[in-house]
Amino acid sequence: xxxxxxLALLATATLLTARETRAQLDSTPxxxxxxxxxxxxxxxxxxxxxxxxxxxxxxPRAEGWYDPDDLGTLRYSSSDLAFRGNVVFQGAFHGLQxxxxxxxxxxxxxxxxxxxxxxxxVSVHGNLLFMSVEETRGRVDCGTQGIIxxxxxxxxxxVRIFDISDVANPRPVALVQTCRGSHTHTLVTDPRDxxxxxxxxxxxxxxxxxxxxxxxxxxxxxEDPNTSYFxxxxxxxxxxxxxxARIVNMPRIFADSAGAIAxxxxxxxxxxxxxxxxxxxxxxxxTVYGEIGxxxxxxxxNGILLDxxxxxxxxxxxxxxxxxxxxxHSATFxxxxxxxxxxxxxxxxxQPRCRATDRPEWGADAIFSIEMRKMRFxxxxxxxxxxxxxxxxxxHNGSLIPVPGRDIMVQGWYQGGISVFxxxxxxxxxxxxxxxxxxxxDTSLVIAGFWAGYWYNGRIxxxxxxRGLDIFELQPSEYLTQNEIDAAKLxxxxxLNPQNQKRIVWPAQFVVARAYVDxxxxxxAKRRSWGQGVHAELARAxxxxxxxxxxxxxxxxxxxxxxxxxxxxxxxxRALAGVVRELGTSAR
Numbered sequence: 215x216x217x218x219x220x221l222a223l224l225a226t227a228t229l230l231t232a233r234e235t236r237a238q239l240d241s242t243p244x245x246x247x248x249x250x251x252x253x254x255x256x257x258x259x260x261x262x263x264x265x266x267x268x269x270x271x272x273x274p275r276a277e278g279w280y281d282p283d284d285l286g287t288l289r290y291s292s293s294d295l296a297f298r299g300n301v302v303f304q305g306a307f308h309g310l311q312x313x314x315x316x317x318x319x320x321x322x323x324x325x326x327x328x329x330x331x332x333x334x335x336v337s338v339h340g341n342l343l344f345m346s347v348e349e350t351r352g353r354v355d356c357g358t359q360g361i362i363x364x365x366x367x368x369x370x371x372x373v374r375i376f377d378i379s380d381v382a383n384p385r386p387v388a389l390v391q392t393c394r395g396s397h398t399h400t401l402v403t404d405p406r407d408x409x410x411x412x413x414x415x416x417x418x419x420x421x422x423x424x425x426x427x428x429x430x431x432x433x434x435x436x437e438d439p440n441t442s443y444f445x446x447x448x449x450x451x452x453x454x455x456x457x458x459a460r461i462v463n464m465p466r467i468f469a470d471s472a473g474a475i476a477x478x479x480x481x482x483x484x485x486x487x488x489x490x491x492x493x494x495x496x497x498x499x500x501t502v503y504g505e506i507g508x509x510x511x512x513x514x515x516n517g518i519l520l521d522x523x524x525x526x527x528x529x530x531x532x533x534x535x536x537x538x539x540x541x542x543h544s545a546t547f548x549x550x551x552x553x554x555x556x557x558x559x560x561x562x563x564x565q566p567r568c569r570a571t572d573r574p575e576w577g578a579d580a581i582f583s584i585e586m587r588k589m590r591f592x593x594x595x596x597x598x599x600x601x602x603x604x605x606x607x608x609x610h611n612g613s614l615i616p617v618p619g620r621d622i623m624v625q626g627w628y629q630g631g632i633s634v635f636x637x638x639x640x641x642x643x644x645x646x647x648x649x650x651x652x653x654x655x656d657t658s659l660v661i662a663g664f665w666a667g668y669w670y671n672g673r674i675x676x677x678x679x680x681r682g683l684d685i686f687e688l689q690p691s692e693y694l695t696q697n698e699i700d701a702a703k704l705x706x707x708x709x710l711n712p713q714n715q716k717r718i719v720w721p722a723q724f725v726v727a728r729a730y731v732d733x734x735x736x737x738x739a740k741r742r743s744w745g746q747g748v749h750a751e752l753a754r755a756x757x758x759x760x761x762x763x764x765x766x767x768x769x770x771x772x773x774x775x776x777x778x779x780x781x782x783x784x785x786x787x788r789a790l791a792g793v794v795r796e797l798g799t800s801a802r
Contacts, residue, residue: 250599253652266647270685286661291679293333297710305334329356337401337711345374348395365426371395393430393442400500400713402525412525413449416497443495444475479515484537499544503715510545517556538575548621557609568607570600577608592640604653605629611666616705616718619733619786628663646693672703701729722796730790767798
């Protein structure tokens with residue numbers, strides 16, 4: 215799509231009025247005094263506020279992994295997380311760390327590998343770990359001394375691959391150099407190709423000299439059609455021979471129908487009173503949902519939808535722009551793949567963008583429904599508690615919390631803390647839990663806060679840029695029952711790379727059925743007597759002998775099938791019926 219066409223579409227689009235936007239953002243119930251407001255600051259002794267979350271434990275950064283004279287320097291900041299078994303891998307601008315969380319209340323640091331070169335985003339597959347490197351100080355040998363020369367054979371910018379068979383002693387096995395380095399990357403698997411994994415590389419830095427890496431070009435597309443801008447790289451990694459990893463494609467996913475590679479947003483404002491949006495010449499983050507064959511790319515000036523049924527050849531099938539977005543940053547799908555959330559990193563994550571004077575639809579999440587593989591805007595979500603000018607704050611990384619029948623996400627907001635919100639109704643997202651600390655400094659802006667909040671096997675893990683690692687547990691409330699929390703905890707996975715979403719599947723257990731019922735009752739007060747009756751039947755069946763249990767559950771499932779026919783939330787009722795039926799057939 216040409217910039218002229220895109221501007222025309224924007225001009226004719228129906229934009230939210232200020233009143234509509236405020237109504238959506240005000241869907242979170244007001245609390246008389248939000249305890250996040252006015253928290254006293256400090257590195258280790260900041261005041262804390264929590265609502266429906268229990269803070270399990272905090273672990274500080276390792277000695278040598280911070281600058282005591284400049285606590286907010288990005289050179290040492292912690293960044294993203296990946297998970298395998300009982301190990302949490304934590305990237306950082308200074309290198310890589312690993313934590314043993316076998317005992318969640320007492321996590322142990324089991325590895326700290328200095329290897330600077332950028333934010334150090336990580337992902338894992340089997341015994342392989344992948345790490346992003348973008349800064350010009352990155353070295354082939356992981357050295358901390360940096361590189362002075364403009365062109366150097368010692369410089370590394372791209373994706374590092376480690377063997378982590380021995381987690382405490384990662385062994386480098388491959389380096390894949392790229393022209394813009396790797397700001398982030400996405401691990402992509404293909405069930406039809408178990409011999410390989412693929413890495414989508416999102417580079418956001420300047421292009422390196424062709425004298426350092428052949429073929430690199432920093433010229434604009436009108437001067438050089440082979441420019442290193444306006445593309446991503448696809449790396450193929452043979453699992454059994456990772457040393458042979460190589461770039462197999464550099465798709466022009468921003469091209470218009472005429473083939474012009476700079477075919478999406480050209481940068482600038484969308485008119486009076488709108489945001490200044492970055493030019494779409496790169497992706498910041500790409501989230502792949504392989505089971506539905508789609509990926510969502512947060513690509514500077516646009517949110518895009520990709521067909522990834524052939525992982526080596528991603529193909530754009532839709533794109534959206536938003537006059538309230540400055541920089542499309544990251545994305546998360548709902549479990550059914552019918553919604554996608556994009557974040558706007560207005561201010562780059564280093565600026566205070568959650569103040570009372572900041573527009574609530576700027577630096578927020580935008581929620582879209584996906585209908586016939588096309589995205590449709592539904593609402594915004596932004597934390598409702600204003601932060602100070604001493605707190606960098608904006609929407610950042612998060613993941614789903616697997617509560618049956620609901621769409622719930624946990625998310626980091628830098629020094630805005632951790633926020634948990636429900637977007638089951640995409641037009642009315644509502645916050646249901648939070649944790650926050652005061653700023654590192656009450657008097658000046660010191661960069662810190664939660665890079666991300668991720669749910670993994672029953673707990674929430676937060677990577678704090680200046681403070682280390684935090685672990686949380688959800689608490690029951692009017693927004694979330696113990697049944698729903700217990701059902702979420704049943705979902706156990708061996709590996710989690712948040713930018714590679716997997717379909718959430720719940721085991722057929724009574725608490726899963728109860729969680730569905732609790733959610734249905736909350737959504738519709740008229741269902742209270744109905745829900746109480748279903749709960750009673752489930753309780754009787756669970757206590758009865760196997761034969762009676764099978765009969766009772768089969769009868770209840772049949773009744774629920776009939777109820778679903780006229781229910782406004784028919785799919786959830788049918789899912790409940792499916793769990794009940796499976797419980798009956800498995801009764802022994």
